[in-house]
Amino acid sequence: MINADFIVDVGISHYLILSAILFSLGMIGVLLRKNAIVMLMSIELMLNAVNLSFITFSKYNSHIDGQIMVFFVMTIAAAEAAVGLALIVSIFKRYKEVNIRFFEHLKG
Amino acid sequence: MTADAFLFWFLALITIGGASLVILMKNPIYSALALVFTMCGIAALFVTLDAFFVAGVQIIVYAGAVMVLFVMVLMLFDLKHEVEAFSKGRITGAIKLATAGLLAGLVMGAIFYSSTAVDTVITKQLAAASGDPSKQLGMRLFTQHIFAFEALGILLLVVAVGAVALARSKGGTHHDQR
Amino acid sequence: MDHTAIVSVLFASPLLGFLINGIRRNHHSANVAGAIGSLAVFISFVCSILLWIDLQGMAPDARRIHVVYGSWMAIESLKIDFGFWIDQLSSLMILIITGVGFLIHLFSVGYMSHDKGVAKYFSYLNFFIFNMLVLVLGDSLVTLFVGWEGVGLASYLLIGFWFTDGEKAAAGMKAFIVNRIGDAAFLIGMFIFFVSFGTLNIQELNSMAPTIMESTWFGIVTLGTLFLFGGATGKSAQIPLYIWLPDAMAGPTPVSALIHAATMVTAGVYMIVRLNPLFIAAPNTMMVIAVIGALTVVLAASIGIAQNDIKKVLAYSTVSQLGYMFLACGVGAFTTAFFHLMTHAFFKALMFLGSGSVIHGMEGEQDIRKMGGLKKYLPWTHLTFMMGWLAIIGTPGFSGFFSKDEILWMSFHSPRGHWALWVLGVIGATMTAFYMTRLMCLTFWGKSRVAKTLHPHESPATMLIPLFVLAALSVVGGYVGIPHIISEILPGHPANILEHWFQPIIKTVPGLVAGDPAMEWGLMGASVALALISTILAYQLYVKNPSAIERFTQKINPIYQLVSKKYLVDELYFGFIVNPIVRLSENLWAYIDVRFIDKCTYWAGDLMKGSGSFVRSLQNGNLQTYAMYIGIGLVVALSLVMMR
Numbered sequence: 061m062i063n064a065d066f067i068v069d070v071g072i073s074h075y076l077i078l079s080a081i082l083f084s085l086g087m088i089g090v091l092l093r094k095n096a097i098v099m100l101m102s103i104e105l106m107l108n109a110v111n112l113s114f115i116t117f118s119k120y121n122s123h124i125d126g127q128i129m130v131f132f133v134m135t136i137a138a139a140e141a142a143v144g145l146a147l148i149v150s151i152f153k154r155y156k157e158v159n160i161r162f163f164e165h166l167k168g
Numbered sequence: 169m170t171a172d173a174f175l176f177w178f179l180a181l182i183t184i185g186g187a188s189l190v191i192l193m194k195n196p197i198y199s200a201l202a203l204v205f206t207m208c209g210i211a212a213l214f215v216t217l218d219a220f221f222v223a224g225v226q227i228i229v230y231a232g233a234v235m236v237l238f239v240m241v242l243m244l245f246d247l248k249h250e251v252e253a254f255s256k257g258r259i260t261g262a263i264k265l266a267t268a269g270l271l272a273g274l275v276m277g278a279i280f281y282s283s284t285a286v287d288t289v290i291t292k293q294l295a296a297a298s299g300d301p302s303k304q305l306g307m308r309l310f311t312q313h314i315f316a317f318e319a320l321g322i323l324l325l326v327v328a329v330g331a332v333a334l335a336r337s338k339g340g341t342h343h344d345q346r
Numbered sequence: 347m348d349h350t351a352i353v354s355v356l357f358a359s360p361l362l363g364f365l366i367n368g369i370r371r372n373h374h375s376a377n378v379a380g381a382i383g384s385l386a387v388f389i390s391f392v393c394s395i396l397l398w399i400d401l402q403g404m405a406p407d408a409r410r411i412h413v414v415y416g417s418w419m420a421i422e423s424l425k426i427d428f429g430f431w432i433d434q435l436s437s438l439m440i441l442i443i444t445g446v447g448f449l450i451h452l453f454s455v456g457y458m459s460h461d462k463g464v465a466k467y468f469s470y471l472n473f474f475i476f477n478m479l480v481l482v483l484g485d486s487l488v489t490l491f492v493g494w495e496g497v498g499l500a501s502y503l504l505i506g507f508w509f510t511d512g513e514k515a516a517a518g519m520k521a522f523i524v525n526r527i528g529d530a531a532f533l534i535g536m537f538i539f540f541v542s543f544g545t546l547n548i549q550e551l552n553s554m555a556p557t558i559m560e561s562t563w564f565g566i567v568t569l570g571t572l573f574l575f576g577g578a579t580g581k582s583a584q585i586p587l588y589i590w591l592p593d594a595m596a597g598p599t600p601v602s603a604l605i606h607a608a609t610m611v612t613a614g615v616y617m618i619v620r621l622n623p624l625f626i627a628a629p630n631t632m633m634v635i636a637v638i639g640a641l642t643v644v645l646a647a648s649i650g651i652a653q654n655d656i657k658k659v660l661a662y663s664t665v666s667q668l669g670y671m672f673l674a675c676g677v678g679a680f681t682t683a684f685f686h687l688m689t690h691a692f693f694k695a696l697m698f699l700g701s702g703s704v705i706h707g708m709e710g711e712q713d714i715r716k717m718g719g720l721k722k723y724l725p726w727t728h729l730t731f732m733m734g735w736l737a738i739i740g741t742p743g744f745s746g747f748f749s750k751d752e753i754l755w756m757s758f759h760s761p762r763g764h765w766a767l768w769v770l771g772v773i774g775a776t777m778t779a780f781y782m783t784r785l786m787c788l789t790f791w792g793k794s795r796v797a798k799t800l801h802p803h804e805s806p807a808t809m810l811i812p813l814f815v816l817a818a819l820s821v822v823g824g825y826v827g828i829p830h831i832i833s834e835i836l837p838g839h840p841a842n843i844l845e846h847w848f849q850p851i852i853k854t855v856p857g858l859v860a861g862d863p864a865m866e867w868g869l870m871g872a873s874v875a876l877a878l879i880s881t882i883l884a885y886q887l888y889v890k891n892p893s894a895i896e897r898f899t900q901k902i903n904p905i906y907q908l909v910s911k912k913y914l915v916d917e918l919y920f921g922f923i924v925n926p927i928v929r930l931s932e933n934l935w936a937y938i939d940v941r942f943i944d945k946c947t948y949w950a951g952d953l954m955k956g957s958g959s960f961v962r963s964l965q966n967g968n969l970q971t972y973a974m975y976i977g978i979g980l981v982v983a984l985s986l987v988m989m990r
Contacts, residue, residue: 070176075217076279078180082187082206084272087977089191091264091970094255097242098196101203104234105187108210111226119217124304127222128313131305134222134229135320139327141234145241146334152245153337160255164967255970264970267977274984281988 075116082109096151096158100144107137175216183209200238207231221302349400353413353430353483356393356440359386360476367469376464380455383468387451387475391444398437407850409434412485423544431485431549434847435684439482439616442691446608447475449812453699454600456809457706467507467598474500478609482616487536487546490617494532494581497610498525504605505597514596524590528580535573542566548620555623559856563630571624571631575638578614584672585642588665589916595657599702602657607664607698608691615671615687622680623853632762636676640757640767642669643774645913650781652910655712656701659785663738664694666774670753673771677763678855679756681848685827686749692823693737693746696816700731703805703813704789711800714785719794723802726810728790730817735786737820739779740877745824750775751870752829758869761857772873779877780884787888831863 086109089102111130118126148158186206193199207230214223254261309317363386367379374382401409415428432440451471458464474497481493499522506518540546543554560567578584583591594606605611618625618635625632643666650662667690674683705712707724721728737746754775758768796802804810827844828836887895899906908914964975 067177068170068173070173073279074176074180075213077276078183078213080272080275080279081184082210083275084268085184085187085191087268087271088265091268091973091977092254092261093191094252095196097238098190098199101190101196101199101238104230105190105203105206108207108226108230111222112210112213115214115217115219115222118219124301124308127219127301127305128309130219130222131225131309132316132320134225135324138229138234139324141237142327142331143334145237146331149241149244149335150337158245160969164969255968260971260974264974264977267974267981270981271977271984274981274988278984278988 072116072120076113079109079113079116082106082112094159094161096148096160097145099160100141100148103144104137104141107133172216176213179209179212179216182206183213196242197239200235200242203238204231204235207235218301221305349397349411349432350413352393352396352400353411353432356390356397357476357479359389359393360472360479362386363472364469364476367465367472371463371465371469374465376459376461377455379465379468380451380458383472384448384451384455386472387444387448390475390479391441391448394437394440394444397432398441401432401434401437409850414485418488424540424546426486426488426546429485429489429547430483432483434851435616435619436482438684438688438847440479442688443475443478443482443609446691446695446816447471447478447604449815450600450604450608450695450699453603453702453809453812454598456806457600457702458598461598463507467504470500470503470507471601471604474504474605474610478613481613485548487539487548487551490548490620491529491532491536494577494613495529497605497613498522498529498581501525501594501605501610504601505594507597507601511596517590517593517596521590521594524587525580528577528587531573531580532577535570535575535577538566538570538573542570552621552623556627558627560628561630565628567624568628568630571621571628572634574617574621575614575631575635578617578672579638580614582611582614582668582672583665584614584669585638585645588642588646589919591665592658592661592912595655595661599657599698599705602661603695603698603702606661607694611664611668612671612687612691615668615675615683618672618675619680619684619852625675626678626853626855629762632676632678634676635672636757636762636764636767639669639672639674639676640770640774642666643673644669644770644777647774647777647781648909649912651777651784652906653781654715654910656704656714656717656785656789657698657712659714659781660694660697660701663697663778663782664690666778667694667738669774670750670771673757673767674753677757677760677767678858679753679760680852681827681845682749682752682756684848685844686753688826689737689745689749689820689823692816693734693820696730696813696820697734697738699809699813699816700727700734703727703809704731706805706809707802708796708800714788716795716797717789718792718796719790720796720802721790722794724790724804726804727813730810730813731790732786733817733820735782737824739782739881740775740874742874743821743824745820745822747874748824748827748829748832751873752827754873755829755861755866755869759861759866760855762855768869772876775873776876776880779880783881783884784888787885792889792892829866831866834863 083106086102086104086106089105090099093099093102111133114126114130114133118124118130152158183206186202186209189202190199190206193202207226211223211226211231214220214226363383366382367374371379397411400411404410411432413430413432415430418426418428420426451468454467454471458467461467477493477496477500479493481490481497484490484493502518502522505521506515509515509518536546539551543551545551545554556567562568580587591606591611595602597606625635646662646665646669650659650666653659653662667686671683671686671690674680674686704717704720704724704727707720707727708717711717733744737744740747740750754768754771757763757771758765825840827842828840830842833839833841887898911917964971
């Protein structure tokens with residue numbers, strides 16, 4: 061599968077695979093990191109991975125709406141980062157720590 | 169190896185490496201810096217995909233504003249002394265890694281499967297878009313998607329107010345525990 | 347006034363009385379509660395009279411008032427309304443219920459004045475009256491059954507009114523359970539009729555009753571009526587379900603008078619009279635009814651001879667008199683059955699109230715061996731009680747004479763009758779005269795055996811007035827149904843009003859011809875003479891020569907013991923029915939319930955608890971674990987999509 065063609069002939073698959081890898085890395089960060097701020101960063105990473113696939117499809121379908129979608133996603137991501145960080149500030153004020161285990165009040 | 173291919177592999181290396189550093193660095197500041205690298209790499213990838221306006225926004229909004237916000241919060245808290253970067257639990261950790269790996273594998277499998285099935289139907293058929301893509305983007309954004317755009321504006325306003333309110337509060341709603 | 351309004355008031359008044367007394371039972375004084383209860387029934391009584399007057403104004407063939415408050419249930423062909431049907435029969439019945447009921451309420455004011463739960467007592471009584479009205483007026487068997495169950499409940503509550511006494515509470519339960527057996531039969535009868543006729547409306551059933559006789563034992567009408575009669579044996583205390591009624595005397599005496607003598611126990615008779623066209627079409631059922639009735643007459647009367655509790659004697663007398671009513675139904679003399687129901691309601695209520703007055707005067711003593719000579723202390727009670735006595739033993743001219751004699755004549759003369767039934771009836775009448783005279787002798791006449799410490803006293807006016815009214819009714823109540831042969835020799839030839847009144851709704855047995863007057867006179871003379879001899883004998887034995895009776899009972903001691911122990915019927919039932927069922931239930935409990943069903947339920951509970959604690963461990967509050975679940979779900983969903 062990985063041959064000279066694959067390396068030389070860069071196409072839609074390459075971008076999508078890259079996007080999948082970035083998404084998974086972001087997911088690992090969300091799942092494994094203790095620091096809530098790093099978790100937020102990982103979420104941003106996942107969003108960027110999705111953006112990349114949007115742009116890829118936009119290009120290879122010659123349709124501009126993919127870029128508009130990315131635009132919206134970025135805006136939402138910025139908003140989410142703002143709210144998430146405000147929450148973290150709030151938690152930090154209380155516990156002097158931003159460990160994710162302080163969110164365990166939902167325990168059943 | 170053409171210049172295009174070289175550029176792609178180079179940027180792929182930068183983004184994957186940056187992303188790995190984001191999740192591996194114990195110090196959140198380093199994580200943030202690695203994330204800036206990744207963002208910039210992705211912006212460059214956008215350029216290779218002819219999405220110039222979005223690439224610019226990516227640099228300005230993400231690598232600029234959002235990351236500055238992150239770094240500012242980190243600086244504010246002075247959190248560099250972190251001993252344990254990863255949450256506890258070996259078995260769950262393994263399951264989590266396996267989940268993420270499986271997901272990536274599945275997606276890649278899907279991509280390979282479909283690319284061989286559909287083959288190169290859409291590969292490289294870069295229809296010459298009429299006119300400047302940024303202009304096209306603006307036209308569509310402010311005509312067809314104007315409602316969504318305005319709604320986003322209101323959302324941002326609400327988020328701004330909410331973030332200020334949250335950050336000003338004295339830490340959570342459980343006042344009695346303090 | 348509008349009929350609907352009158353009927354509404356008729357029902358609402360006792361219901362309101364029940365609610366008021368029931369809700370405010372701890373806030374009322376005895377007199378207020380008694381006034382409310384009595385007034386409620388009095389209003390109903392007035393309504394009954396109004397309805398009766400309205401019926402009088404109608405043409406004889408169209409004497410009916412049908413009030414429908416709306417549909418109760420309509421399931422395919424089953425349509426049951428909140429409908430009430432007032433005609434010749436039910437109007438008279440509600441007159442008896444509310445009239446006698448009012449008198450007994452009035453009596454209770456005095457009788458219960460020393461009790462703590464007076465308001466509760468009156469609320470139960472009003473509840474009973476309400477349900478009895480539903481029973482009598484309901485236009486379908488289902489509505490009737492609602493009242494039927496309601497009076498059963500009221501009866502249970504009132505028998506066990508002094509429920510702190512375990513024996514009395516047990517008597518209430520016994521009444522309830524025995525009645526339940528009858529009710530099951532009643533339900534089956536209803537099912538049979540619904541399946542075969544498609545309706546439960548009483549008028550429709552009556553109009554659908556086949557005109558041809560059903561000669562088989564397993565015909566629809568025969569089976570259905572037999573099961574309905576099974577229900578009647580429970581409610582009206584006939585063989586084999588009569589055993590609850592004597593025990594029901596544990597309740598307050600006015601309750602015995604109202605429920606267990608005058609009204610509720612006659613519900614079975616009323617039901618049969620109500621459905622007379624159906625019963626006429628089933629000669630086999632009627633034969634069974636007549637035989638059971640006649641046997642009950644003799645059996646209960648013979649037990650009554652050997653009882654020493656004043657109320658027990660009256661209770662067995664009631665069973666015996668109810669047997670007469672069923673005998674009358676069984677030979678097709680439905681009018682006569684109702685006639686006896688009415689006269690019996692008067693004189694038996696009177697006697698129960700009289701015994702209540704005696705018990706009240708004796709401060710709770712019920713054993714007639716410890717009475718005697720009470721005539722001196724309770725003159726008015728004695729006088730009124732004597733009227734009841736004269737009526738029940740069939741003294742010519744008194745109400746009981748007319749009705750009982752008519753029953754005896756019909757049992758002989760009717761095409762459904764038989765000379766053996768007449769013989770049983772006369773034996774019963776003779777025994778009745780004997781045990782009633784014995785009761786009079788031991789209670790009121792002869793030497794006083796009252797304990798020295800006890801000072802019997804006459805009852806207050808509220809208790810005596812009902813006695814007077816009922817005594818008057820016991821004397822003159824019979825003149826509404828004078829038999830033809832007697833009216834022929836009387837001046838003016840008074841007609842048989844009751845028969846005339848019922849003529850449009852009560853069918854006669856086919857093949858009934860005019861009887862031979864000489865024969866009728868002869869049979870009447872024979873029964874009166876036998877009753878007279880037995881009365882004199884009893885008087886001789888119990889007043890003049892008390893030692894003779896002791897020697898006599900000594901001589902036939904085994905038989906005497908057997909009779910006084912009620913032929914051991916209760917023990918028989920316990921040995922052959924109750925105890926085996928109890929043992930079976932115990933085994934079912936120990937093996938099936940504890941070892942199997944309980945295990946199963948525990949196992950199911952443990953399963954739920956175990957799975958619950960497992961699922962709870964999944965929800966550990968950790969955000970990242972939740973995210974992991976999402977990821978796993980995503981992977982599974984994607985793999986499913988990929989595999990297709």
